[in-house]
Structure formats: structure tokens, C-alpha cells
Amino acid sequence: MVDANTPWFVPRGVPVARMADQIYRRLRTAILSGEIPARTRLVELEVAARLQVSRTPVREAISRLVSDLLVTPMTYGGVEVVDTAEEQGDIFVIREALEGTAARLAAERITDAELQALDQVLEDSKALPLDALAERAELNDRFHTLILKAARSQRLIQMVEGFREFFIDEVKLMRYTQRDTQTALKHHQEIVEALRAHDAKRAERLARNHLEHSKARLQKPGKRRRP
Known part of the structure; x- marks a missing residue:
């Protein structure tokens, strides 16, 4: 059975x-x-x-x-x-390059409406309880998708979409502690501030650092988070 x-x-x-x-x-x-x-x-x-x-x-x-x-x-x-830990390490390296580029282009091309949408995602993320993993994963995906679309590059969108199955989801978020979640939100806030200032170099650096931090956390062996 x-x-x-x-x-x-x-x-x-x-x-x-x-x-x-x-x-x-x-x-x-x-x-x-x-x-x-x-x-x-x-x-x-x-x-x-x-x-x-x-x-x-x-x-x-x-x-x-x-x-x-x-x-x-x-x-x-x-x-x-396959060994997904090894595979995802390679995926994160590629995503750092692609999403770093997306953040740089977005800083140059983002609209006020898109910035408002990112602000709303941040507010919604902060309001979620820590154990709302599916909702948090959905907001995380929306955050990165908004930046990608703001880059105005269809080719870049297609390349990143190829790695969507390896994005952060509720399964991976089980490994996040409360501190990890707060750090991720802080990173998102800093990226939005760089986009609002149209600081392309800073936006790219912050986006890369954010993914590097996520990779390091997810590659650590760990148990499911406690409530």
C-alpha cells in the first residue's frame, strides 16, 4: 500500500x-x-x-x-x-552570471511601476510567518522574475528560464533558519535600493552576492527547519 x-x-x-x-x-x-x-x-x-x-x-x-x-x-x-548538490553548485555559478547581468540591465531600464511591484513583494515577504514555505517560495520567485523582466532582454529571460527547476522552492527553504530568511530579505531590500538608485554596478554585485549566499546555505548538510 x-x-x-x-x-x-x-x-x-x-x-x-x-x-x-x-x-x-x-x-x-x-x-x-x-x-x-x-x-x-x-x-x-x-x-x-x-x-x-x-x-x-x-x-x-x-x-x-x-x-x-x-x-x-x-x-x-x-x-x-544525479548528485544534485554538485549539479546545483554549477547551476548557481551560471545563475550568478545571468541574474547579475539581469540586475545590471534592470538598474538601467526599470520603471517606477516595476519598483512599486518589488516593494510590494518585500512587504508581503516580511508579513509572512516563517513556516509559510510555499508562499515564501512563490514570492521569492516573483521577486527574481520581476527583476528579470525589468532587464528587457528576451534572450536573457529564455536562458534563466532554463534553470527554473533549480530555483529556491519550499523544499529548499526547509533548510533555511530564521536568520537565513532575514538575511535573504535584507539582500532583497538592498538590491531594490540599488535598482531605485539606478546603480547598475552595485545592483549586479548585490545580486551575485545574494546567490552566492544562497548557494553556500543550500550546500550545507542540514535537517528540516524547526518551527
């Missing part, structure tokens, strides 16, 4: 496409949280049997995980979970 409290649980009676998406999200969450460790072999038939579903949605879900570089095909069948 599949336990509904595990990331393997998938509701019955939903369309195949929707079921594939749910399986994908649950497997992705389990991989990124470490519940499915690196080097674990996932076999389509075994996963389908454990989930008590057909192989079709599992095949689609695993295909998406391959595209996300979270698993890699094995020569003798199935896929293997």
Missing part, C-alpha cells in the same frame, strides 16, 4: 497528463529534498508498481526529469538520480 504522506502518493482517477505531472512533481520534490538519494536507480516498471499506476504517466514523468538533468539514463535500463 502506498502511503499518502510520502512523495510517492498520487491520487487516483485523474487524466494521464495530469497524473504524469503529479508524478513528476513528487519525484522531483523527493530528489531535491534528498528523500530519493543520489545514485538511486529508478526503473519505470518498479515506479509504476509502487505508485499503482500504468507505465505511461511514469514514462512521461521520468522523461521530464531527464530533461531537467535530475536523472540520467543508464545503459542497462532505468535512470539514475
Whole structure:
């Protein structure tokens, strides 16, 4: 019997496409949280049997995980979970360059309306309770997306979107302490101030430093945060 409290649980009676998406999200969450460790072999038939579903949605879900570089095909069948800590270290280096550039361009091109939107995100973030991880992750994503759009570079947007699966989400925020959360908010406030001053060099430096801090925190081994 599949336990509904595990990331393997998938509701019955939903369309195949929707079921594939749910399986994908649950497997992705389990991989990124470490519940499915690196080097674990996932076999389509075994996963389908454990989930008590057909192989079709599992095949689609695993295909998406391959595209996300979270698993890699094995020569003798199935896929293997990659070392996401090592992979995300490389991803953060690339994101530092891309989002640093986005912040620099945004400082030169941002509008008053976009600054007001960023201010609102900051206010909403400060008002959230510490355990509202999903909401905090959503606001964090909105903050970075607003800056990216303010850069007015479609090519840059497309490049950053390629790494969206590795952005901070509620799974990663479980590793954040109260101090980490306060530090991240302080970084966001400083970045907005640099954008408001149209200080391109400072905005780029702060954006890079912010991502460097996030990388260092997430690469530390840790347990789930306490309430």
C-alpha cells in the first residue's frame, strides 16, 4: 500500500497528463529534498508498481526529469538520480552570471511601476510567518522574475528560464533558519535600493552576492527547519 504522506502518493482517477505531472512533481520534490538519494536507480516498471499506476504517466514523468538533468539514463535500463548538490553548485555559478547581468540591465531600464511591484513583494515577504514555505517560495520567485523582466532582454529571460527547476522552492527553504530568511530579505531590500538608485554596478554585485549566499546555505548538510 502506498502511503499518502510520502512523495510517492498520487491520487487516483485523474487524466494521464495530469497524473504524469503529479508524478513528476513528487519525484522531483523527493530528489531535491534528498528523500530519493543520489545514485538511486529508478526503473519505470518498479515506479509504476509502487505508485499503482500504468507505465505511461511514469514514462512521461521520468522523461521530464531527464530533461531537467535530475536523472540520467543508464545503459542497462532505468535512470539514475544525479548528485544534485554538485549539479546545483554549477547551476548557481551560471545563475550568478545571468541574474547579475539581469540586475545590471534592470538598474538601467526599470520603471517606477516595476519598483512599486518589488516593494510590494518585500512587504508581503516580511508579513509572512516563517513556516509559510510555499508562499515564501512563490514570492521569492516573483521577486527574481520581476527583476528579470525589468532587464528587457528576451534572450536573457529564455536562458534563466532554463534553470527554473533549480530555483529556491519550499523544499529548499526547509533548510533555511530564521536568520537565513532575514538575511535573504535584507539582500532583497538592498538590491531594490540599488535598482531605485539606478546603480547598475552595485545592483549586479548585490545580486551575485545574494546567490552566492544562497548557494553556500543550500550546500550545507542540514535537517528540516524547526518551527
